[in-house]
Amino acid sequence: MKKVVHVGCGGMSRGWLDAATQILDVEIVGLVDVVEEAARKRAAEYHLNEAVIGTTLAEVLARTSADIVFDCTIPEAHSSVTLEALAYGCHVLGEKPLAASMEEARTMVTAARHAGKLFAVIQNRRYDPNIRRFARFLRTDVVGAITTINSDFYTAPHFGGFRDHMKHVLLLDMAIHTFDAARLLAQADPIAVYCKEWNPSNSWYDHDASAIAIFEMSNGIVYTYRGSWCADGLPTSWEADWRVIGRRGSAHWDGGSEMQAQVIDTLGGFIAPCRDVDIPAYNATDAIDGHAGQIREFVRCVQHGTVPETVCTDNIKSLAMVFGAIESAETGKCVKIEVG
Numbered sequence: 001m002k003k004v005v006h007v008g009c010g011g012m013s014r015g016w017l018d019a020a021t022q023i024l025d026v027e028i029v030g031l032v033d034v035v036e037e038a039a040r041k042r043a044a045e046y047h048l049n050e051a052v053i054g055t056t057l058a059e060v061l062a063r064t065s066a067d068i069v070f071d072c073t074i075p076e077a078h079s080s081v082t083l084e085a086l087a088y089g090c091h092v093l094g095e096k097p098l099a100a101s102m103e104e105a106r107t108m109v110t111a112a113r114h115a116g117k118l119f120a121v122i123q124n125r126r127y128d129p130n131i132r133r134f135a136r137f138l139r140t141d142v143v144g145a146i147t148t149i150n151s152d153f154y155t156a157p158h159f160g161g162f163r164d165h166m167k168h169v170l171l172l173d174m175a176i177h178t179f180d181a182a183r184l185l186a187q188a189d190p191i192a193v194y195c196k197e198w199n200p201s202n203s204w205y206d207h208d209a210s211a212i213a214i215f216e217m218s219n220g221i222v223y224t225y226r227g228s229w230c231a232d233g234l235p236t237s238w239e240a241d242w243r244v245i246g247r248r249g250s251a252h253w254d255g256g257s258e259m260q261a262q263v264i265d266t267l268g269g270f271i272a273p274c275r276d277v278d279i280p281a282y283n284a285t286d287a288i289d290g291h292a293g294q295i296r297e298f299v300r301c302v303q304h305g306t307v308p309e310t311v312c313t314d315n316i317k318s319l320a321m322v323f324g325a326i327e328s329a330e331t332g333k334c335v336k337i338e339v340g
Contacts, residue, residue, distance in 0.1 A: 002299055005030035005052075005060050005090070007081050008072035009038040012095060015124070016072050017046050019292035025299050030060040057081060061088050068302060071095060079104040086115040093298045094121050097176050098312060098319045105319055106340070109312045120298055120308040121315040125177045125239060126184050127293040133282035134242070134253045135185050142277055143263055144247030146221055149186055151178055153227035153240040158204065167207045168197065168326050170229050175211070175325070178225060178240050180310075180318040185244060188217040190321045190337045197329040203230040213325045225325075249274060 004026055006016065010033075020026050030052040031039040039053045054060040057069070061084075069085035071078055071094035078099050085092045092112070098121045099105035112119035125131065138146065153174070163169055183189065193215045197208035210228035217223050227240075237255025244251045249263030262274040294310070301308045317339055324337040 001025060001027050002067045002302060003027050003029045003065055004068045004070055005032060005057070005064060005066040005085075006042075006070040006072065007032040007057055008074070008077075008095070009033040009035075009042040010072070013042060013072045015291050016070055016095075016122075016295070017042060019290070019295050020070070021046050021048075022292065023296055023299065025303070026295070029064045029066060030054065032057050032060050057084050061085075061090070066090055068093065068299070075100045079108055082108050082119060083111050086111050086117050086119065089115070089117070091118040091298075091302050092120075093295065094119070096121050096123060097172070097322065098315050102316075102320060102323050102338070105312075105316050109316055112312055118298070118302060118308065119312040120301075120310045121312065122291065122294055123177070123180045123310045123315065123318070124290040124294055126181055126310070127290050127297075128239065129282045129289070130253070130255075130257055130259075131181060131184065131239065133279065134251070134259055136282070137259075137261065137279045138185060138244060138246075138251065139187070141246075143244065143249040143251055143261060146186055146188075146219070146244055146246050148245040149182055149221060149223045150243045151182060151223075151225050151227075151240040152236055153178055153225070153238075154231040155228075155235040155238065156230055156232045164204065165206045168329070169205055169207060170209050170211055170227055171195075171197070171322055171325050171329070174229065175213075175225065175227060176318060176322050178227070179321040179325075180315070181240070181242075182215070182217075182223050182225070183318055183321075185242070186217055186219070186221050186223060188219045188221050188223075189317050189339075190215050190217055190324065192216040192334055192336050193321065193324045193328050194334040195325040195328040200228070200230055202232075205230060208329070211325065211329065213328070215321065249277070251279070 033039040069090045071081045195213040197211045199208045213225040215223040239255035242253045251261035253259040265273045265275040328335040
């Protein structure tokens with residue numbers, strides 16, 4: 001049984017606590033929020049009657065024997081929470097994005113290495129069975145070595161609140177999911193990016209809510225991202241719409257349950273004839289199920305000394321794609337992506 005202190009009891013915390021309270025190897029021993037009533041509300045909601053409640057992580061850690069800290073705070077607090085938890089001797093699973101800047105991210109990664117503790121980031125969308133099915137198919141090499149990946153993300157949410165006033169709102173708040181998914185599907189890392197941001201005339205956001213980015217990836221792959229948070233009509237899935245081109249064929253995934261693939265049937269001719277190929281179903285026993293799957297994996301890694309898929313040393317590469325795209329959009333130049 002691993003004892004957990006959960007920090008940050010706002011709306012996002014429900015996704016974490018819904019999952020964590022159903023996992024037998026996890027005991028929530030503390031809840032922290034700068035607004036004490038928010039922590040008490042979550043304790044009552046999830047029947048965590050024995051949990052220690054506090055407004056600072058230090059006071060709750062001092063009163064518990066926590067093994068793990070869940071960081072569900074705002075991005076600007078991720079660095080301080082993670083560094084404090086690591087210094088105390090806890091493993092950390094944090095909300096995305098890893099940090100509010102690359103400088104902070106590098107400091108956090110170094111601190112985890114020095115502490116000898118696991119620090120990983122929730123990327124719940126890569127733990128969805130549909131993307132796992134698509135990614136597993138791509139790794140079979142049926143369509144051949146990947147050359148190109150395109151993703152489209154179009155929807156029109158009226159959030160209200162802080163998102164309406166954020167700079168780089170699409171890239172900062174949402175694109176991390178799509179960029180991380182691209183890395184999962186491509187099995188490649190970012191090298192450079194050119195990005196254009198703009199705010200369409202119909203936008204209700206204060207700042208740019210649309211973007212197009214072209215990424216140079218390792219293994220000779222080019223990945224393109226097109227997205228908007230103010231595109232009414234014909235919305236894509238929140239997981240985006242994907243086309244993957246390989247040396248022998250192409251595969252398409254709509255971000256939901258629909259996917260298809262075709263490969264070259266016979267070489268020659270003006271356009272080579274292609275045939276449909278099956279994308280095998282994802283075995284239900286392998287389903288890993290969003291937050292719950294990722295938390296289960298993280299706890300198992302803590303127990304057995306293994307490394308989670310979204311460990312900070314890997315996830316920082318997805319974060320670097322975000323900040324590289326922002327730098328390119330601000331400067332109008334192609335930007336080399338620096339991780340270390």
